[in-house]
Amino acid sequence: MTAFDNKKGRSILQAMVRSIQQNKTHLSDIDGLIGDGDHGINMNKGFSLFEKEYKDKELSFNEGLEKLGTTLMNKIGGSMGSIYGTLFIGMGEAGSRLTKISLADLTAMIEKGYSKLSEIIEARPGDKTLIDTLAPALESLKKSTEKKEDFKTALIKMKAAAKAGSDSTRELKARYGRASRLGERSIGVPDAGSVSCRLLLAAMGDAIVELLE
Amino acid sequence: MQRIINDPDNIVDEMLEGFLKAHADIVEATANPRVIKARNIPGAKVGIITGGGSGHKPAFIGYVGKNMCDAAAVGEIFSSPTAAAFLDAAKVADQKKGVACLYGNYSGDNMNVKMAVAMAKKEGIAIKTVIANDDVASAPADQREKRRGVAGEIFMWKVGAAKAAQGASLDEVIAAAQKAVDSTRSVGIGLSPCTLPAADHPNFAIKPSTMEIGIGHHGEPGMKVEPLGSAEDIAKIMVNIVLPDYPFKEGDQTAVLVSGLGATPVMELYVLYNEIEKLLQQKGIKIYKNYVGNYFTSLEMKGATFTMMKLDDELKELIDMPACSMGLKEGVCS
Incomplete structure (x- = not known):
């Protein structure tokens, strides 16, 4: 139970697509509270477009991430198209030479995606964005890698860290993105991007557990 | 819907x-x-x-x-x-x-x-x-760089494009467009929300008999919600937000743009323009050029935006240059 086959990664991407499709309305509703209410609609459109385009094609985990990222970046736009596009393309590139993906590999992939993302957005932890989900999730994976914990345990901890990070945005004042102009009025509502990021990481984690060998 | x-x-x-x-x-x-x-x-x-x-x-x-x-x-x-x-x-x-x-x-x-x-x-x-970044309501004056762009973008395009048409260099075009932005202030007031076509309910709420002052072009919440006022009240609120921010002063020559947000009848925009014009006249501010209509909308939101640009000789010349687009025509299209 220390790695999964990169080639079998399609099921992970499918799980990520499903998590967005199933939460389309929920994400838009959250976004509507302090944003413009289109987060679920646009994410669903992008992920569903990817699903349709690559339905019958062979895809490894890293290829799938790159294709999904490219679809979001080139077809959807908005801020989320660029943000998730950059993250997934970065992750995919970092995994391009891997046959088996270990905990350390997955950590390195997410780290690469996160660093690419940092080049295009200035948001840092505490700004009430998806970074508040992504950063603690990555941190948790890094710790697990250092401690040589088993992959499944690391994924469970990563999910918990992502959820805690996403939940923390509820009490934060937005300092980046569209909601930042609301100041105090943004407090009490979670950030929609942090919620979609949590859903995606959870779906990814659960699907990887099924593939561990 | x-x-x-x-x-x-x-x-x-x-x-x-x-x-x-x-x-x-x-x-x-x-x-x-x-x-x-x-x-x-x-x-x-x-x-x-x-x-x-x-x-x-x-x-x-x-x-x-x-x-x-x-x-x-x-x-x-x-x-x-x-x-x-x-x-x-x-x-x-x-x-x-x-x-x-x-x-x-x-x-x-x-x-x-x-x-x-x-x-x-x-x-x-x-x-x-x-x-x-002309939307005054979206951030305080000391954080102007955070403000959103709204209907004032039209003045930026008109001025920048006219400068380019005169054969100016890239730096001159950028400087003219920046001057248009720096000379422009806007505010919006929303009376009812809009619904994204793929959604089944409005993406924000404006309670009946209220208006949201400072609403954004995507329904971003504004500065405050007040009981719906008359056109005269709304004009006063808008003028009192826009004028001090620049600040516009007696004797200034300006371009004024009143745009509907999508679902407000054009008739009402003229009622609003009439009130704004009276207030500006009282303050000795001259309207060199005006634009009234649906210039920059937000799906079927009800409400309007008021935009004002202070003009100097260069901006007057650029704003007057003939132009032909669907949304803005100056002179006769040929």
């Missing part, structure tokens, strides 16, 4: 097809279905491009035309165009004299333009940007 649509997911593409057919004398399609260009872009001038989310008609494609923007990138509803679309717009408008990308201050647009600018530079296109 009763709408005249087919599949809501295709609304942007179908709108573009219709727009291209209806205004074939002004605009044409490009290889990128999300980039619209002006017919017959004159060579040997700085290219003017813009772009933004859909749902704001006539913005953004309605301001593509002769002596206006040369190309516009089109996004999903209320969502920035892709970096690839901004890049393709720059390529289409590039006449080897440089390209000015004039757009509004939104995080998605900022991100995609930033990526497009990097890609365009790699391809040898000299490209610079001006970011409109």
